[in-house]
Amino acid sequence: MLDRYEVHDHDVLVIGAGGAGLRAAIAAAEAGADVGVVCKSLLGKAHTVMAEGGMAASLANLDAEDSWQVHFADTMRGGQLINSWRMVELFAKEAPDRVFELERWGALFDRTKQGLIMQRAFGAHTYRRLCHVGDRTGLELIRTLQDKSVHSGPKVYMECTLTRLLKDGNRVSGAFGYWRDDGRFVVFRAKAVIIATGGWGRMYKVTSNSWEGTGDGICMAYDAGAELRDTEMVQFHPTGMVWPPGVRGILVTEGVRGEGGILKNSEGERFMLRYDPVKKDLSSRDVVARSINREVLEGRGSEHGGAYLDISDQPAEFIKGKLPSMYEQFLTLADVDITKGPMEVAPTVHYAMGGIHVEPETGASSLPGLYAAGEAAAGLHGANRLGGNSLTDLLVFGKRAGEAAAEFARGGGGPNGIDEAQIDEEKALLLKPFESGGGENPFLLHQELQAVMSDHVGITRDEETLQQGLDKVLALQQRAENLDVQGSRMFNPGWHMARDDIFMLTLAEAVIRAALLRRESRGAHFRTDYPEKDPELGKVNTVAVKIESGAEIKQRPIVPMPPELAALLEAK
Amino acid sequence: MSAEVARRSSVPDNKSMPGRSTWWVQPAAIAIGFTLFVVYSFWSVALSPGHSWRAGPYLSPFYSPRIAAGFWPFSSAFLVAWVPLGFRATCYYYRKAYFRAYFLDPPACAIDEPLTRSNYRGERAFPWVLNNFHRFFMYLALVVLAFLWWDTINAFHYLGALYVGVGSVLMLLNVVLLSGYTFSCHALRHFVGGSIDCYSCIRGGRARKGLWGLVTRINPYHGSWAWASLISVAAVDIYVRFVATGAFGSCFNAHTGC
Amino acid sequence: MADQETFTFQVFRGDSSGGEEQEYQVPATTGMVVLDAMHYIQAHIDGTLAVRWNCKAAKCGSCSAEINGRPRLMCKTRLDDFKDVDVHVHPMRTFPVIKDLVTDVSWNYEVNRKMAPFTHDPAEQSPWVMYQEDVDRLYEPRKCIECFLCQDVCHVLRNHEQKDSYFGPRFMVRYQYLAMHPKDILNRTGAVKNKGGVGLCNITKCCQEVCPEHIHITDNSIIPLKERVADEYFDPVRWLGKKLLGKRDERPAESETGPASS
DSSP: OTTSEEEEEEEEEEEOOSHHHHHHHHHHHHTTOOEEEEOSSOTTOSGGGGOOSOEEOOOOSSOTTOOHHHHHHHHHHHTTTOSOHHHHHHHHHHHHHHHHHHHHTTOOOOBOTTSSBOEEOOTTOSSOOEEOSTTOHHHHHHHHHHHHHHTTSOEEEOSEEEEEEEEETTEEEEEEEEETTTOOEEEEEEEEEEEOOOOOGGGSSSBSOOTTOSOHHHHHHHHHTOOEEOTTOEEEEEEEEOSSGGGTTOBOOTHHHHTTOEEEOTTOOOTHHHHOTTTGGGSOHHHHHHHHHHHHHTTOOOTTSSEEEEOTTSOHHHHHHHSHHHHHHHHHHHOOOTTTSOEEEEEEEEEESOEEEOOTTTOBOSSTTEEEOGGGEESSSTTSOOTTHHHHHHHHHHHHHHHHHHHHHHTOOSOOOOOHHHHHHHHHHHHHHHHOOOOBOHHHHHHHHHHHHHHHSSSEEOHHHHHHHHHHHHHHHHHGGGBOOOSOSTTOHHHHHHHHHHHHHHHHHHHHHHHHHOOSOBTTBEETTBOSOOTTGGGEEEEEEEETTEEEEEEEEOOOOOHHHHHHHHOO | OHHHHHHTTBSOOGGGSTTOTTTTHHHHHHHHHHHHHHHHHHIIIIISOSSTTEETTEEOGGGOSOOOOTTOOSOTTHHHHHHHHHHHHTOHHHHHHHHHHTTOSSSSTTOOOSSOOTTOOGGGSTTGGGGGGHHHHHHHHHHHHHHHHHHHHHHTEETTEEOEEHHHHHHHHHHHHHHHHHHTOHHHHIIIIITOSOGGGSTTHHHHHHHHHHHHHHGGGHHHHHHHHHHHHHHHHHHHHHHHTTTTOSOOOSSEEO | OOOSSEEEEEEEEEETTEEEEEEEEEEOOTTOBHHHHHHHIIIIIOTTOOOOOSOSSSSSOOOEEEETTEEEEGGGOBGGGGTTSOEEEEOOSSSOEEETTEEOOHHHHHHHHHSOOOOOOTTOOSSOOOOHHHHGGGHHHHTOOOOOHHHHHOHHHHTSOOTTTOOOHHHHHHHHHHHHOTTOOOBOHHIIIIISOGGGOOOOOHHHHHOTTOOOIIIIIIHHHHHHHHHHHSOHHHHHHHHHHTOOOOSOBOOSSSSOOO
């Protein structure tokens, strides 16, 4: 019988096998826990591979003045001070060790003449700080962690989708889902669960995210009652591909600008000089993205509605050596030789700064037994993430969450039974589209949601468009009752999409409601009706909790920074 | 395999795909090219009588270095020919070419083999395991190459003066191509530096890395060097043969000629 | 730019019990790749078409298939290559079909498990000093995105079914990285020969032809490994020289038979 399910038992269950998930799994296993890792794709395919530019750590290999203190200040300023300062502190201090550790596990970086790890300049980092290998640092990270984890103990369950966290009382005790290949149901019982499932970029039309970025893990935690934080903060990466249509949104690494690429408008003007005369093309991502957006709106956009990014002044061999995959990507997909002419780029949804609210030291969520790390967790990046901070984030907080979850599991944490009623409820939700006959095509519904989010919750927002967007999302939520899929449960993308639609629609509501409540402009969140920063709102985080009627949004005061950290921000 | 085919039996195989119906052209062309060379060279050194391998200052590459051995009843070319023959037979480029063209193992990429042997042992079994001795043929080929350079220098020297003829230029071209082929050899690349894991850790490491880099730069064209030099060897032999038979008259004068 | 209105696709539909090609008409758009067409089919014609994909930018290696008889990534195969012909899209043949274009590639992950991981001298402290000249060669094998197209096209695996004896090109690429890494302390040669089965490769170079990352798999990974095997197993001169000079390889060796060990 297909409707029966198999059960797997682990001390620690890690959901997601990107950088954060694998690092957490390795840490938990090294702490002695029996670890299971569940991922939706094959191992090593996670969205982490799309991180290109590098990982930020103040090794000071090129600029001796760099230190964790400067990295701390850069990250706090980039996040417009609504970051968790404690997370940023831990992050800036531990980043170098995590990079060295990766190297000891076999990762390979570009080298300096002195034989040290090479570092490149990146947006809003004061010093050259990004350890990198060409423009495929994410691949290097994921492959290293993958090969390390293979021999570290975690059991990996590939191509398995989990759709619901199971709870015993208030405590998270496992998760339920299905195997993608044949649709069989499966239960993982665990003493602690780590969500490392990345972000929710797929709810937007133009995004650098792969199909996996549906926010499913965040939404599972939210469904289970965990608090989300700063969900209005969605990062638009300034440079995504624009043309041809099929590649729209695919990431163009910030490394292009780090290695000397210049943004120009249709009049050939280097417009970033106007918007940020100091940091210019390497200003923070929110600023560059808005600048490109403005150039397009004011009629100075490129042929297909973006800006020109030109690195062809650099020698061809240099470009091919430093940006090999960008060279290849533009040549094969867009017929553009970037050593000879400019690329066309436009902002693309890239990263969710918001996510599951976690404790800085442990990654513990507001639910006992539930942890989060990586993009799924919130706090480190505040209102805007600096390029290069995400890869190091995965390592620093992946390790911390893994260790804390193992510790929690060792303590037992009280009863962790499996409640059949919760499983039956989720089964019914999963199977409903086969029986509904409602006629809603899950792919087309998804496209509608993407259009709504892009049109109403984009780079610039205002009360009216947000409110209209909310109404549309609520209407789509209603229509999702009628999602309809054909065929069997055997590797059925339509069926997979149907559940993802519900995840994204649920989160979209939290994103919009939070955006409505933050009546100011800060970082990635720019309100044309409130174009300035409100100092009072700079002292609060947005918190979203799921209630019967939808998303409930609150504002929670930020604990003031200790004076020694505050002093770091005063210094230039 | 058979189960695999049965499972997808209603799906056309790759040979019938658009753009793939000419899969056989490349292996067939290579097979014809090699066969022609082998047949010609065997005829040239073994079956054609006389001393046509030398004409004026020219010397056929098949006969270099010349070994005059009274005990040897056959063509003296055989005393040397096994070196270049062995070098090429164990060469990483030729292995690709002949496994595809003669043994259809595989005939072309993603094109199924006519016979699928489950006892396939690749280069683990005799005779192909001998391919592992490629390096020794390479060492000897370097010696032969030195002689060929000597012959070529001599071909520019006749009757006590500098001499330039079509044949000397051909011989020069040939020895350049043979050098390109020999110095782009994978085994040579390994020998000069490929076997080292840490260049900065050993004395002379930087020089070894440099040599490795030089070989690596021409190595991607090893197959092209192989073909070009194969053709040039035959061309020089044919040319010398023609000159020696007097087809161009008696053309050797001081300084220039045929 | 698109000078034809629609493309005709012949897509393999089926599972482990069998299947056949099914025809779909897909409207053409500028710069379209095969994966775009598969997504169009999913959204507008048949939502059950199973395709594996992730990044859509040739960085993750998920969407491997055989397109008009050539192993390729669907996200990187432009339809401009197929003017006026049907486009046949089949799953990789070397691996068992799960459904439609999705194959069971788990064997590759089992192989990886059999290889000893990167192993450095535990006494050496960070930060490491490694010069560019020592690691230059290693960037190429690290570009591998594990699309397994090389494994698919390798006739040793594809036609001779030698998955028990040969790890395949992808893992020769990995062995190259491990063997040449200046900080990896294991001697990998015996493992490459006896466990990895490098001798089964007969240098026919199809892996190199299909690699979407343009890794020179045969020239730069397999052949250097074969030369290292020749050093240790087929070179009496070298053997004698080492005996006479009293040189010995002090490195610990990766296990030549069983699963990974160091």
